[in-house]
Amino acid sequence: MLKGTKIYSIFTGSCPKCHQESMYKTKNPYVLSDVLKINDKCSKCNLTYRLEPSFFYGSMYVSYGVGIAFAMTTFLLSYLGFESSLMTAFIAIVVTMIVCGPIIMRLSRNIWINMFVGYDKEASNK
């Protein structure tokens, strides 16, 4: 389902080139010691994930945007959806940011690498 689209790679954390295996050493983002541990290469298509030294530092810019999206969604849900006070909405945002932190970090990295590497049908057939 959706395999071959950037959306698939972004939400599954799979290799952006062949979509055949996870980039991460541990698939579950809540294993906190491994949250940012990325394999060096894709074993299927041989793509090196760090395109250049410190490549993933750039994902911090993406993470800002993703964080805002999570915060806005939480605010709209709590303030407008559940008609909570501003203070409650603020607390809900802080809790969401902490609880979803690992997901936000991984989503940002996935979006970042997908901005530079596209799906390659040839690579996925190998």
Ligand SMILES: [Zn+2]
């Ligand atoms: Zn690959």
